Amino acid sequence: MAKYILKRVLMVIPVLLGVVLLVFTICEFTPGDPVYSIVGTNVSEEVYEAKKAELGLDKPFLVRYVNYVVGIVTEFDFGVSYGTGRNVGTELLERLPKTFKLGLCSILLSVIIGIPLGVLAATKHNSLRDRTIAAGSLVFASIPDFWNGIILMLFFALYLGWLPATGTDSWKGYILPVISLGLPPVASLTRMTRSSMLETVRQDYIRTARAKGIPEGTVIKRHALRNSLIPVMTTVGALMGSTVAGSVVVETLFGIPGIGTLLRNAITTRDYPLMQGGVLMLAVWISLVNLLVDVLYAVVDPRIRAVYSSGKTRKKKEAQPQGKVEEHGEN
Amino acid sequence: MKKLRKILALILAMLMTLLISACGTNGNEEPSQVADPTPGVSQGVVEADPDAFERQTAADSLTVGVMWELGSFDMAQNNNWCARVMVYEGLFYIDQTTSEMHNLLCDTYDFVDDTHLHIKLRDDAYFSDGSPVTSEDALWSWQRMVGTSENNTVSFINFEEFEIINDKEFILAMNAPYAAVINVLAGPTFYITSKNMENYTADDYWDKPIGSGPFLVTENVSGSHVSFELNPNYWNSELMPEFSTCTIKLYGDASSMMIDYETGALDGVTNIDGTDVTRVLNGDVKNTSYMLDPQRDVYYIALPEYMEVFDDIRVREALACAIDYDAVAAAALGVMGSKATGPLGDGVMYQKTYDGVRYDPDYARDLLAQAGVTDLELTVYYEATSIYTTMITMVQAYWDEIGVTLNMESGDMSTIREYLINCATDICIYNNGGNYCLDPNQNLSFNAANSMNGCIRLTDEELNEYLSTGASSYDSAVREEAYGKAQDWMVASYRQLYLANSYQMNVYRPYIEKFVGGTYRTTYFRFVDFAD
Numbered sequence: 001m002a003k004y005i006l007k008r009v010l011m012v013i014p015v016l017l018g019v020v021l022l023v024f025t026i027c028e029f030t031p032g033d034p035v036y037s038i039v040g041t042n043v044s045e046e047v048y049e050a051k052k053a054e055l056g057l058d059k060p061f062l063v064r065y066v067n068y069v070v071g072i073v074t075e076f077d078f079g080v081s082y083g084t085g086r087n088v089g090t091e092l093l094e095r096l097p098k099t100f101k102l103g104l105c106s107i108l109l110s111v112i113i114g115i116p117l118g119v120l121a122a123t124k125h126n127s128l129r130d131r132t133i134a135a136g137s138l139v140f141a142s143i144p145d146f147w148n149g150i151i152l153m154l155f156f157a158l159y160l161g162w163l164p165a166t167g168t169d170s171w172k173g174y175i176l177p178v179i180s181l182g183l184p185p186v187a188s189l190t191r192m193t194r195s196s197m198l199e200t201v202r203q204d205y206i207r208t209a210r211a212k213g214i215p216e217g218t219v220i221k222r223h224a225l226r227n228s229l230i231p232v233m234t235t236v237g238a239l240m241g242s243t244v245a246g247s248v249v250v251e252t253l254f255g256i257p258g259i260g261t262l263l264r265n266a267i268t269t270r271d272y273p274l275m276q277g278g279v280l281m282l283a284v285w286i287s288l289v290n291l292l293v294d295v296l297y298a299v300v301d302p303r304i305r306a307v308y309s310s311g312k313t314r315k316k317k318e319a320q321p322q323g324k325v326e327e328h329g330e331n
Numbered sequence: 332m333k334k335l336r337k338i339l340a341l342i343l344a345m346l347m348t349l350l351i352s353a354c355g356t357n358g359n360e361e362p363s364q365v366a367d368p369t370p371g372v373s374q375g376v377v378e379a380d381p382d383a384f385e386r387q388t389a390a391d392s393l394t395v396g397v398m399w400e401l402g403s404f405d406m407a408q409n410n411n412w413c414a415r416v417m418v419y420e421g422l423f424y425i426d427q428t429t430s431e432m433h434n435l436l437c438d439t440y441d442f443v444d445d446t447h448l449h450i451k452l453r454d455d456a457y458f459s460d461g462s463p464v465t466s467e468d469a470l471w472s473w474q475r476m477v478g479t480s481e482n483n484t485v486s487f488i489n490f491e492e493f494e495i496i497n498d499k500e501f502i503l504a505m506n507a508p509y510a511a512v513i514n515v516l517a518g519p520t521f522y523i524t525s526k527n528m529e530n531y532t533a534d535d536y537w538d539k540p541i542g543s544g545p546f547l548v549t550e551n552v553s554g555s556h557v558s559f560e561l562n563p564n565y566w567n568s569e570l571m572p573e574f575s576t577c578t579i580k581l582y583g584d585a586s587s588m589m590i591d592y593e594t595g596a597l598d599g600v601t602n603i604d605g606t607d608v609t610r611v612l613n614g615d616v617k618n619t620s621y622m623l624d625p626q627r628d629v630y631y632i633a634l635p636e637y638m639e640v641f642d643d644i645r646v647r648e649a650l651a652c653a654i655d656y657d658a659v660a661a662a663a664l665g666v667m668g669s670k671a672t673g674p675l676g677d678g679v680m681y682q683k684t685y686d687g688v689r690y691d692p693d694y695a696r697d698l699l700a701q702a703g704v705t706d707l708e709l710t711v712y713y714e715a716t717s718i719y720t721t722m723i724t725m726v727q728a729y730w731d732e733i734g735v736t737l738n739m740e741s742g743d744m745s746t747i748r749e750y751l752i753n754c755a756t757d758i759c760i761y762n763n764g765g766n767y768c769l770d771p772n773q774n775l776s777f778n779a780a781n782s783m784n785g786c787i788r789l790t791d792e793e794l795n796e797y798l799s800t801g802a803s804s805y806d807s808a809v810r811e812e813a814y815g816k817a818q819d820w821m822v823a824s825y826r827q828l829y830l831a832n833s834y835q836m837n838v839y840r841p842y843i844e845k846f847v848g849g850t851y852r853t854t855y856f857r858f859v860d861f862a863d
Contacts, residue, residue, distance in 0.1 A: 032745030036752065044783075084403045085533035094553050150586065158590050165590040166582070167555070252583035255591075257554030261583055265400050270745045 001298060001305060008294050012287040017069070019283040020276065024065050027272045034082055034270035055082060068276070078280070079273035083265070088277035092259065096281065098168060099251070099258035103244035105178040110185035111236060117186075118193020118232075123220060125198060133190060141187035146249045149180035153253070166255030177254040181247055185239045192235045196228040203227075230301060237293035241286035384618040386842060387595030392576040393859055396588040396600040401557055401581055403533065404540035404548065406476045412519050413854040414557045414579055418459070419522035419542035422450060423513060427847065427855060430678075430769065432513065435567075436464055436523055436543060438499075445508040445805070452499045457566045458525040460541050466501040469493075471526040489802075508803035510810055511770035545572050545857055556580045573861050589616075592838065599839030599846050601854050605665050608836045612666060621838045622846060623666070625677035627774075628762045630663075630722060632828040633787045637754045640707065647825035648688075649698035653733045654726055655690040660831035663721040667836070671829035674821045680769050681801075681814040685822050687829075695733045708736040709757040712750040715741035722830055723760050754785035761787055762833070771814050772802045778821070787827070794820045 035052045052058050059067075071077040078088035121133040140148075156176060157165035167173045200206065201224050209219045248260030259278055266274035298304045388394045401411045404418065422437035434440075438453040456464040470493050489512070492504035505512065515521065525541035538551040543566065546559035561575040580597065582588040585604035592600045593616060603611070611621050634641040634650065641647055656670040672684035699707070713719050720741065727737040737758075741747075750756045763774045780795045782788040789795075797817035801810050821827055839846040845860040 030746075031742065031749055033749055034745075036748050037745050080533070083408065084537070085405060085408060086403070086537060087533070090534065091553060153587065153590055157594055161594065164596065165594055166587050166596075167580075253587055255555070255580070255582055255584075255587055257552060257581075261400070261554050264583075268743055268745065 004298055004304075004307075005291075005295055008291050012284075012291060015287055016280065016283055020069060020072075020280060021065065023276050023279045024061070024068065027270075027275060028061050030270070032270045034272055037269045037271075038082060072280075078277035081266075081274045082271045083269055083274070088273045091262065091274060092277055092281055095257055095259045095262045098256050099244055099247055099260060100285075101168075102174065102177055102181060102250070102256060102258060103240070103247055105174060106182035106243050106247075107185060107236065107240050109178055109182035110189050110239065114186045114189025115193050115232065117190040119197055119220065119225060121190065121194040122197030122201065130194075134194065137187040137190040137194075139187075140183045141191065143183065144249075145180050145184055146253055148183055149177070149250055149253045152176045152180055168256055173254075177250050177256060180254070181243060181250045185243060188239065189232065189235060193228065193232050196231045197224060200224045200228045226300065230297065233293055233296055233300070237289050240289045241282075244285055245282045384841060385595075386840070388598050389576070391574055392578070393574045393856060394578045394580065394596070394598050395856055396580045396582055396591060396597045397854065398582050398585055398588065398602055400554060400583070401551075401579065403536045404538070404551075405531075405533065405536035406472060406522060406524055413856065414548075414551075415522065415540075415542075416519050416544070416855055417546040417559050417577065417579075417857050418540050418544040418548060419519070419524055420456075420544045421517060421519065421522045422452075423517035424855075425514075425517050425769065427858065428845070432517060435570075437516075440513070442805070443502065445803075446505045448503045448505070448512055449496075450501055450503065452501075454499065455566055456543055457564065458527070458541050458543050459547055459562050459564070460525065460527060461564065462525060462527060463498075464523060464543050465498045465526075466495045467498075468526045469501055469523050470495060471529065472522065472524045475524070476520065508805065510802060510805050511772040514770040515773075545570065546577060549576075554581060570857075572857050573859070577856060579856065592616075592619075599837065599843060599859070601837045601847060602835045603838055605667050607838075608666055611836065611838055616838065618841055619838050620841055620843065620846070621836055623834050623836045626833045626835050627676035627678050627769075628833045629671050629674060629676045629774075630668075630718070630760070630762045630830045630833065631671065631674075632726065632830065633759050633761060634826055634828070635754065635756075635758065635786045636788065636790060636826075637785060638757055640704065641826075643702045643704075644825060645698045645702040646704055646707075649695040649702070649704075649733065650730065650735065651688045651695075651825045651828045652691045652698070653695040653735070654688070654729045654828065654830070656687055656830060657690075659722055659725045662725055663718045664831055664833055666834075668831045668833040671832050673829060674763070674818050674827065675771055675774055676763075676832050678769065679771050679774060681771050681811050683815055683818045685818075688825075692729070692732050699733060699735075705734065706736075707734070708738065710738040710740060711758050711760065712740045712742065712747050712756040713760045714744045714747045718833075719760050726760075726830075751784050751786045756786060759786040760830075772798075775814070775817060776802070778827075789821075789824075789826060791820070791824070794824075 035048055035055065035057065039047055039051050049058075056064060056067075068079065071079065076089065078092070080086065081088055081091055084091070117133050117137070121130045124130050153165050153176060156163045163175055164170075164173050165176075201220075206219060206224055209223050210216070214223075246260075247258060248264050250256070251258040251260040252264070259281065263275065263278040265271070266278060397413055399413070401414050402408055403411060404415060406415070406419070420435050422435060422440075423432055424435045425432055434453075436452055436456050438451045440448060440450045443449050450469075452464055452466065452469070454463075458464060458468075473490075473493050489505045489507055489509040490503060491506040494502040494504060496502065503512070509515075523543065525543075528536070528541055531539070538548050540548055545562055545565040545567070547562050548557065549560050550556070550558040557579045559577045559579075561572065565571060580588075580591070582591075585602075585607070588597070588600050589603055589607045591597050607616070608623070610616050611619060632650075634647050660668050660670045670687055672687065673682065675682040699705070711723060713723050723737075723739055727739060730737050742750075747756075751759055751761075763777055775798055776782070777784060778787055778789045778794075779798050780788065780790040794817055797813045797820065801813035801817060804810050804813065822829075837846055839859075842862050843859060844862040845858070847854040847856055847859065
């Protein structure tokens with residue numbers, strides 16, 4: 001198991017280096033000069049060149065890339081924002097907690113609602129309950145988060161006055177954005193859990209369990225649900241990445257100063273250090289989530305554990321059934 | 332089962348209808364007061380009853396919403412203007428209501444000659460840290476700001492040297508006579524900041540600015556808000572603000588900002604969305620006052636000098652006559668704009684108004700035939716804002732009627748800027764936003780022969796002579812004549828097809844007597860007055 005986790009952790013390093021190289025390269029070839037974004041178009045050649053040198057953009061691409069990577073590895077330095085002159089790390093750390101809080105709460109909401117709904121639908125296949133849940137999830141999966149965000153804002157903030165429309169000064173401020181961001185994942189998880197459960201409950205071992213007289217609740221909880229969770233976990237992992245990285249619209253709508261709005265502004269102003277730092281942070285997050293999902297796979301699925309078990313353990317395990325067979329044989 | 336499906340479908344349809352109807356205004360409701368939507372400086376009140384309206388925000392405070400991402404208080408950065416004007420001050424300021432110029436940190440000034448301006452600072456002006464405002468501070472501020480951002484570069488392009496005479500007096504030397512100098516010095520691009528910030532880091536600039544203004548920064552939360560409290564030792568009792576705390580909340584979405592305003596979380600907001608403007612004018616936003624005033628922007632299409640086909644004025648005139656300007660302005664801006672009346676926007680000094688080009692596609696076709704131009708195909712690279720997109724899409728349709736094909740390629744401003752500078756677009760759509768100064772020099776200098784923007788650059792000697800005379804003469808009559816001739820030339824040449832003037836609407840609660848707006852572009856929240 002430790003070997004499996006170590007291998008997964010080591011795989012994150014080339015992924016992140018690749019992300020940095022990719023973002024750097026994209027920035028290099030993206031049209032739009034950050035110097036003009038700062039000094040405008042009505043400047044002399046001297047002012048332009050001076051600003052370019054000040055930003056270090058007069059150096060060759062590879063030199064800048066190596067300097068950037070060395071800066072991160074040795075000093076955890078992501079550079080300085082062109083827009084504010086502040087350290088990118090500081091800017092990101094100010095904004096990341098809000099985005100993570102929003103993203104994680106949305107995923108939590110979708111797990112709490114989505115998985116039980118999927119199970120409920122699957123256990124009564126083709127019933128009214130199943131169809132209602134399926135139709136509802138289809139509707140919510142189709143509604144974009146900004147639209148349901150505006151509707152929620154109009155009802156609960158403007159008409160009813162129960163919740164604040166924007167801001168995150170209190171926990172109340174998170175309710176509407178979390179629901180807005182969480183509704184599409186609820187629908188996705190419901191649909192995924194439902195289809196996975198339907199596939200599982202048709203398996204022979206479920207039929208066997210039922211034939212043995214095990215109560216239906218136990219069959220569902222202990223045998224069907226656990227085996228259905230592997231594809232659901234994959235979906236949750238993917239959603240954790242995409243929800244955090246894709247929260248820019250909801251952040252903008254609800255006035256949440258998160259990393260999404262920061263990245264949007266960095267892109268429009270060609271603030272390369274901020275763009276690179278932000279994308280790298282998101283890449284780290286997505287890599288960590290994937291790592292977690294991979295580890296959970298191993299916890300849930302004994303087949304994966306078996307692959308990474310040490311030779312000694314594997315031999316021991318392989319020996320055990322043979323012994324049992326012999327014992328049975330003797331009997 | 333079929334019946335059940337029908338019922339479910341019906342319920343869903345009803346839900347959707349309810350939700351969609353919640354997004355729009357109630358069209359059946361009689362407007363309580365329909366204001367005159369005539370663009371221009373117009374003000375109005377919708378069911379303003381201060382006694383009936385309960386204020387939600389704290390007393391003795393001002394909470395406003397803006398659609399910007401504010402940043403640092405470092406004057407070397409080109410952002411944060413509406414927050415900076417709370418803590419920094421300049422030598423002069425322009426009254427937003429009357430457009431009159433007043434001294435602020437400047438006690439007296441006089442021109443030594445055409446290129447040297449002698450300024451004496453006030454003896455009683457102090458920074459928030461208690462230190463007096465001196466010539467050294469002015470020099471340090473000037474050095475820090477000059478050439479560091481677009482607005483500063485435009486403003487300081489004529490400034491050459493800064494000579495200190497004593498603690499309170501200095502001379503600004505210019506490389507040529509610069510008539511707009513006082514106007515420029517009144518803008519936020521030349522604010523005097525304390526030299527005690529000399530060793531500041533970027534983080535220090537973020538929330539510890541030292542200025543001579545009436546407010547101190549208490550909190551600057553990136554992407555969220557900036558909070559201020561009154562500087563208890565503010566030196567100028569005559570300009571003491573009417574509130575002791577202020578919060579500028581930042582929004583990325585205009586509709587969210589408006590909802591916050593309507594729930595009472597904000598005392599006022601600037602530059603509201605076109606849809607909300609209509610709602611305000613229809614009386615759908617209760618207990619609100621509004622001001623619709625010019626942004627001093629003129630949207631126009633430039634026919635660049637580097638395109639040979641445009642050398643023939645008949646082609647330029649044909650393209651001009653093929654456009655219905657009223658329709659373009661109405662479609663792109665609605666009540667937030669009107670057909671342009673010339674190269675300068677409303678509110679800019681020495682503005683001349685023209686009747687505009689007659690919409691006559693037949694005449695346009697004749698002109699093209701006379702010029703021997705057939706199957707003209709052009710490509711425009713434009714910034715993908717809704718206004719530009721609407722305008723250029725309509726122009727494409729109008730030009731199509733006279734046999735001119737316009738291919739459209741969009742991008743963000745950073746991308747499009749490169750096409751403009753590198754002369755890589757056949758035409759361009761632009762607006763000559765008036766920066767922070769009422770002087771036409773600020774607007775028209777973008778078109779001058781030395782402009783880096785090749786697409787809008789006009790090298791004609793006659794025009795540049797007018798621009799140069801206007802920029803350098805201290806005689807108002809001479810300037811008026813020169814800028815008048817420059818505008819005549821620009822209109823007659825059809826090098827630029829002026830589409831629309833734009834306006835903005837600010838809304839505020841009835842307990843506010845005077846909000847920001849009027850003729851000046853920068854939002855001076857410090858001058859907001861509350862009703863007694």
